[in-house]
Amino acid sequence: MNSQLLISISATIVLIVIPFVVMRRLIPAPGKKIQASPSSMSPNPTKLCESLAAALPDSLILPHQTEAFTQSLNSYWAKQEYNIVPACVVRPRTTQDLCTVITILKHEHDEQVHAGTEKAEGLFAVRSGGHSPVHCTASISGGILIDLSLFNEVIPSDDGSSVAIGAGNKWMNVSKVLDARGLAVVGGRNSAVGVGGLTLGGGLSFFSPRFGLVCSNIISYDIVLASGTVVTASESNNSDLWLALKGGSNNFGIVTRFTARAFPATKIWSGFLYMPIFQATKVLSAFHKYVATADSNGSDTSAGDVNAAGPIVCFSYVQAIGIQTIAVNLVHTSPPAKKWPTCWGRSSFSSLWRIWSTCKVRTLTSATDEMNALNPPGRRQLFATITIKNDPATITAMHSIYRESIDPLRRAKGLVWTLVMQPLLPSWLQKGDANPLGLDGVDEPLILVSFTVNWDKDEDDELVNTITRKAIENMEAVAVRSGTAHPYRNMNYCAQWQKPFQGYGETNLRLLQETSKKYDPDGLFQKGCVGGFKLFSDVDS
Known part of the structure; x- marks a missing residue:
């Protein structure tokens, strides 16, 4: 066989196989759940737990109820939350049960405030889905965890x-x-x-x-x-x-x-386009172009299509195999039966060379399950975010800072370091009821730039947090110098050290x-x- 042909075939195989391997690594197996042991838990219920048990005996889970208690701890998404052990878990069955819980907690809070004790700070936490990676957002060490899982109608x-x-x-x-x-x-x-x-x-x-x-x-x-x-x-x-x-x-x-x-x-059209990293410049250009025209009445066929959601552009570095890749999520909520929706079919994204696509017509549940599968529970997690204007130079700078941050993170075992960019358009913010987010005066497209980071070992927590914070600070500095910064910080993407309410105005x-x-x-x-x-x-x- 001709040597040039062999080289071409080999190169093609590498280009196809490696991204498949990368995406397998991007969908990690859930980390091993902790098995809570008596030594890791409060040996005896606190006085407050005893008060709650007396009032709601069927709603309280104590540490000695090992299986139920461990199951509660293991229901968090982020692995670092598994190790935060409450004194007890209260799972109200009705709104009246919850009123009883709050009445007891308020009485304890008032007594401790009156006594001048610092314990008045941090009596309880509340968990809805438990999906936040922010430390103790929905968990508490040695206090009362209120689990809302039975409010599931x-x-x-x-x-x-x-x-x-x-x-x-x-x-x-x-x-x-x-x-x-x-x-x-x-x-x-x-x-x-x-x-x-x-x-x-x-x-x-x-x-x-x-x-x-x-x-x-x-x-x-x-x-x-x-x-x-x-x-x-x-x-x-x-x-x-x-x-x-x-x-x-x-x-x-x-x-x-x-x-x-x-x-x-009805069903929606949704999925990801997976691309090799050499497409980064073209992906960034396509993203900027789409965001610039999506709210306009220009000639771009995506302009004004209220059924087009996204794009969500993700750049990922997978430490285990030292490879970077790109995934772009596209959605249309009123699609044709089989083919690509017109707005995406004629967009710049459709012409980009890609390894494969998962885009298809499916149920909303299927589309949201695909999102979840890319970052399942059981790993250490971190989010952080900023907001910028849709400026091409700033967008490129954000990606450059992301790439420059990879090298010091290479020793973090099992790391998946992902930069996410997605639009926030003025027309979206003008719909629905008013809110206090500070976005009602936005008159130009914004971009939410965020990190979604997961890794294996607690020994790398400080490294990952430090590098992520430094990257965000560098991004903020670039945007401020360029006049493309915006104060809004999406609370759901914030790191613990960020202050989203400052951005509300x-x-x-x-x-x-x-x-x-x-x-x-x-x-x-x-x-x-x-x-x-x-x-x-x-x-x-």
Whole structure:
């Protein structure tokens, strides 16, 4: 056989096989779950656990109930959360049960504040889906963990215009029910993400181009306040609280139910294009071009298509085999039966050379399951984020900083280091209800730039966190110098050391703080509840 032909065949095999191997590494096997041992747990229930057990004996899980307790610890997405052991887990069965829990916790909080003890800070944590990688967002060491998993109803209204969604659901539960009924809500894009955290943090959806952010499509919230009472917050009742919950996180109480707007929906077209790293420059150019025209009325056929979601562009370095690759997620929520939707078929992405594509018509559940499969539970995790304007030089600089950060991370075992870019368009932000995110005045396309990082060993935690923070700081500095920085930080993508509420603006922050003082005057959810970004302590410079 001709030697040149052999070389060509060999090169083709390498180009095809290696990316397949890379993507296998990008879908890691879930890490081994910890097996909680008595030595790692509180040997005896605390006085507060005993009070809760007396009031709700069927709702409490204590450390000596090894199987149930371990199962609770292992339900977190990020591996680092497995090792944070509460004194007990309380799993309320009804809203009244939760009111009882909060009444007991508030009494303890007030007593400790009166006694001047520091224990008043950090009595309890609340877990909806447990998908955040931020330390102790939904976990607590030695305190009370409130597990909302039994608040799992998904109930469409008779006319299909709304859906009541329990706060303990994950989005997979919601989409499975609604897929079967030909309905959808503006909800999460990853099936394993919890409804509560995503929605209270703002939330992006495949349906955001049509209807706006997740938080802007919530009709009402049922919420247990620090007083132990339950109220409904809507546009006509407790409207200040209703507004504050659209991005205000867990600072006002515990939401038990979201009533979301619903709409008729069919299957969607969704998937990933997988490309070799030498396509990076072309991918960045295609991304910038799409974002620049998607909200316009120009000649680009993608312009103004409210069913086109994305693109989400991901650059990944896989430490185990030392290879980089690219994945681009494209979605269309009202597709033709078989072929590519026109907006994507005529976009620059369609002409890029790729290894393979998973794009096809499928259920929403299938699309969100694919997102989840790329980063399943059981590994150490980290997010961090900034927001920039759609400037090509700044976009290129973000990618350069990502690449320059790879070398010092090569020794982090099992590392998958991913840079994600996705648009946030003005038209999306003008749809749905108002919110306090500070984005109502946006008049040009923005880009959310974030890191999604996972790795194997706790010995590499400091290295990964340090390099990620340095990369974000370098990105911020470049954007500021270029005049392309934007203060918004998507709370759901923030690292623990970031301050998303600062990006909401002074007026919105003051509104949130005043609402907190009105509905939680003694600060139970500012100091007694650990986790989440706080309205007072997490906004100082």
